[in-house]
Amino acid sequence: MFNQSFTVSYPKNPAINLKVVPGHFTTNHFHTNSYLDLDNLKSSATIARSVAVELAAPYLTDTPADTIVCMEGTEVVGAYLAQELMKKGIAYINQVKDIYVVTPASNVHRKLIFHSNTQELIVNRNIILLVSSISSGITLYGALDCLSYYGGRIVGISALFNAFPERHKHKIHSLFTNVNIPDYQIFSPSECPMCKAGYKLDAIIVHDGYIKIQ
Template structure:
């Protein structure tokens, strides 16, 4: 499987790249035609800082941010993003502020929640939601519901990769989109073209990586 891998780089900063493996993969919710490995973007401090700089651009001048909520292991990027947003400079709206970087916890029944000691950083606060990948919209929908439930105000959504169609209510700022990956497809489990063509599933994928079947 790894021998099919190739890299897709950000045009204006080739240091920012993700590994792409075409195939037939499954998650808990859907089947997908490509596995996107963004682990280097999330874990390499040098690269994560560059990623945060790119993601900060839509917010620097005119979006007030109190808290960054991180999903799918994006906490390192989130910390650097907070640093970028709080930098000193003319026209940087969050200069001098304190920005919190949080992640929700998952309850025993699979619900997202914020524990009591950090709910004060969500309620009535301007929130940027940071996720690694948006394919079906399931994860981002759960995260938005959680933030709204605890009284947070969505100031923005940022993603390393976004394949989800843009909605009318909320713009998603992303570095890579499905246009960067020719042939990228997401299928509900009962409507997967690859299954109908007899192509066997190769691996189970989640935000941490993949497990061969």
């Protein structure tokens, strides 16, 4: 299945593209029929800057932001996003200010926390949450719970990919959704049709890629 990959381009900017690998994959929480390779969007400086330009658009004129909280390796995009939001312009609400870019840590119980030296960037601050991919929503809601605990005010949520926007009560600004990848599906392991049909797992999806199962 790995040789059947294809690319989906962002309509407004074809240079921004997402590689989709069909197969039978598992994460810690669900099975899926596709692996979405978002690494190029997060690691290429040129592409990350273009991604940031697109993600900044909904916030430029009316969303005051103090801090961008980055999840799942989106720090490069987050830095460019902050730069875009601080652009000078008559209508730009965040000009002539500084915007911080931070990432939470995990404690021994795998709960998200902010260290003492970064908590002041969250408490009573206007926060834009930036995540790589939203499928089951576990990462998203874990981050939202963490920010709520520290008293951060969520003024925006952005994602490179959001599988099922209609399933979430929050408005999420996304580059790609299931509309771009109509065959994308996730399943609980006990209800996975590929497992029931006897198909073995192809790979395990991890934080920054996947591990093939031989």
